Every structure is written in C-alpha cells, then in structure tokens.
Amino acid sequence: MSNSFKMVAKTLFGFEEVLAKELRDLGAQKVEMGNRMVSFYGDTGFMYKANLCLRTAIKILKPITSRRVKNEQDVYDFIQSIRWESYLSVDDTFAIYATVNSTQFTHSKFIALKAKDAIVDKFRKEKGRRPNVDLDHPDLSIDIHIQRDLCTVSLDSSGGSLHHRGYRTATNIAPINEVLAAGLLLLSGWDGQCDFLDPMCGSGTMAIEAAMIACNIPANLNRKEFAFEKWLDWDLDLFEKIEESCLKKTRDFHHSIIGMDKAPSAVRKANVNVENANLTDFVTIKEGDFFSSSKDVEGTLHMVFNPPYDERLEINLEEFYSQIGDTLKQNYPGTHAWFITGNLEALKYVGLRPSRKIKVFNGKLEARLVKYEMYAGSKKAKHQQDQ
Structure with a gap:
C-alpha cells in the first residue's frame, strides 16, 4: 500500500472499539483509537470503501498538514502556506468547519473565519479572483482542528454526516440516529x-x-x-x-x-x-x-x-x-x-x-x-x- 495515507474516522462516544474492529475487518492499516475517533491508514480506494461500508463512522477526514500555532496570525499564515490549488479551483465553492480544544483559541467560528480569509486572500493575490463559500453544497469541505497548539487541516471526504444513509425519508418523533x-x-x-x-x-x-x-450490505449504499x-x-x-x-x-x-x-x-x-x-x-x-x-x-x-x-x-x-x-x-x-x-x-x-x-x-x-x-x-x- 505505497499510496496509503493517514485518515481519521469520527464516531460517537462509546463506539471507538466497534469502529476500530470495523476498520480492521475492512482491511485498514495502523488502526489507533482516540476519543470519539479512530485513525488509520489506507489508499484512495480504501477511503471510498470506508465511506461506503463503515456503520459507526460519522465522517472520514483526510488530514493534509499540521503545524504548531500560537495565535490567530499564525493560523492565518499557516492556512495561507497550503497549496490550495491542488484541491480547489477558483470556480469551486468551499466551506470550513473548525473545532478548538485549547486555552489560546476559544472561538471555533472565529478560527473558521480567519482560515476562510487566508484562502480567499491567497487566491485573490495569485489569480485575481476568489472561490466562493457555500455552506450547503461546497465542492470542498475543509476541517480545521486545534488541539492545544497543534492545528491540523483535513479534507472532509464524507460531506454531510454519514448517519444520513439515504433510505430514511419518513420519521416519527425523536427518531434514532x-x-x-x-x-x-x-x-x-x-x-x-x-x-x-x-x-x-x-x-x-x-x-x-x-x-x-x-x-x-454496505451501510451507505443508498446515500x-x-x-x-x-x-x-x-x-x-x-x-x-x-x-x-x-x-x-x-x-x-x-x-x-x-x-x-x-x-x-x-x-x-x-x-x-x-x-x-x-x-x-x-x-x-x-x-x-x-x-x-x-x-x-x-x-x-x-x-x-x-x-x-x-x-x-x-x-x-x-x-x-x-x-x-x-x-x-x-x-x-x-x-x-x-x-x-x-x-x-x-x-x-x-x-x-x-x-x-x-x-x-x-x-x-x-x-x-x-x-x-x-x-x-x-x-x-x-x-x-x-x-
């Protein structure tokens, strides 16, 4: 698996072991459990398979880079240093979702805004135009996670949460996820x-x-x-x-x-x-x-x-x-x-x-x-x- 890369599958509390077993059974490499997540390695085909087959994953993220950051300016500079043209064209739309677990950074929406500015400014400077933000159906969904001072940027390969299987059109009061x-x-x-x-x-x-x-039957076959x-x-x-x-x-x-x-x-x-x-x-x-x-x-x-x-x-x-x-x-x-x-x-x-x-x-x-x-x-x- 020379083309394999690290991925992160997010899950609900208490399902980490179940998800790790699912991943091993599917053929994932280097499976490691965390809190509400399991990291693993696989190639692009395995990323497709994970999205299609995993029953207890909410999202499959593909981390692209990470860096230590001390303040908002560091975040801006770091996001701007990424070669976004490899993932996004100027005519595409994008959305950014951020989660922070840190004493320096306390406001996830502000981090998402800062990152958006960095990407937009970079495209404006280099191409004279900028891609637009679309929160509902973006061409690229970007996930930013700050743990203490480590900022990790990932591409969200799933989009909407994987609990949206596609078969449920009729629901009652409080349906189970x-x-x-x-x-x-x-x-x-x-x-x-x-x-x-x-x-x-x-x-x-x-x-x-x-x-x-x-x-x-693959969990997300009807998605x-x-x-x-x-x-x-x-x-x-x-x-x-x-x-x-x-x-x-x-x-x-x-x-x-x-x-x-x-x-x-x-x-x-x-x-x-x-x-x-x-x-x-x-x-x-x-x-x-x-x-x-x-x-x-x-x-x-x-x-x-x-x-x-x-x-x-x-x-x-x-x-x-x-x-x-x-x-x-x-x-x-x-x-x-x-x-x-x-x-x-x-x-x-x-x-x-x-x-x-x-x-x-x-x-x-x-x-x-x-x-x-x-x-x-x-x-x-x-x-x-x-x-």
Missing part, C-alpha cells in the same frame, strides 16, 4: 445468526440497520453523494470497482427481522423506509403492542429497541418500564433483550437485573445500553444445564 442504531446493534453482538425483533420500531431504523448488518465525488482527483472507475466488490460480499440471511409498533402512522413510515432501503425481502413491519405480544419464534431471539423516555414523550415512567420488565419476563423466554435509555432512574422500575450496562450518548444525553438475559425455563435450571 442511524449511526447510533448500528453501533448499539454491534455492541449488542448482533450478527444475523438468529431472529431479530425491535418491539417499538418507530420509523424502522433499528430493523433496517439490523438487516444491513445481517446481509453485510445520494459523498464529498470526495467533487474532489479534483475523483476517480469514478475506482469507486464503481470498490462498490461492486463490496456488493459481492453480501450474505444470505435465513431468519426473520421484525419491527413492531402500536402506532399505525409509525408502521406506515417504517414500511416506506424499508422499501427505500430495498430490504422488503428481509424486514417485516407489523402493527402491535409489545405489552400484549409474546415470542413467536423457535430458538434464540435477539431484541434491540429504543423505548421512549421522558425527554421525548409524555408517559408514566414507572408503569411503562415495569411493563417492559413484566413483558420480557412472562412472554419472551430465550431472548437476549437490549435497549437504550436516557433515563437512568427508569431502569429501577424494570424489576430485572441487567447482565450488561454500557455507557453511550444519544445526542448530548448520557444514556445506557442495557442487556436482559431472558432464559427459557428458570435461570437455575439453565445454570445446572451449563455445568
């Missing part, structure tokens, strides 16, 4: 080797992501565009070759994936999204109330869901969460039940002891992904059987 859904599924150990149920499926995201994992498609070195033939080879690696799936919701409007929306994702052969959405449902498959059932917590809907928490516990205990033997909640108090009402608790974030809200192991028969009998 697709990257969050995929990360929760991977953390839960979902691998497509048994039946799956999301008993409170909303707009169907969890069931769709579960099907894509089970069938090994409309990636930022790298507007780069000066964009290689369509290479991209199509990569896409074709990824599609050859899809797997057959011999179990059921069901999304259930008691709201007819949610069921309608979920069906639209399943159709958009071309997964009607694999995902069934049905109307039903979890609390009056029971397990209707042989063997193990894998359940992952995102029940409402008071941030989103007006519910009686105590009653609702104790009903979750009762339903699991009485009606779902032989089930690995996982759910996420942003209300840590509410977990007390479930009345079951979780066998796992994983700290994650849903947006800015600290949450827990919890697992309840529902045995077929009594736990004691199961324990004796395992001896």
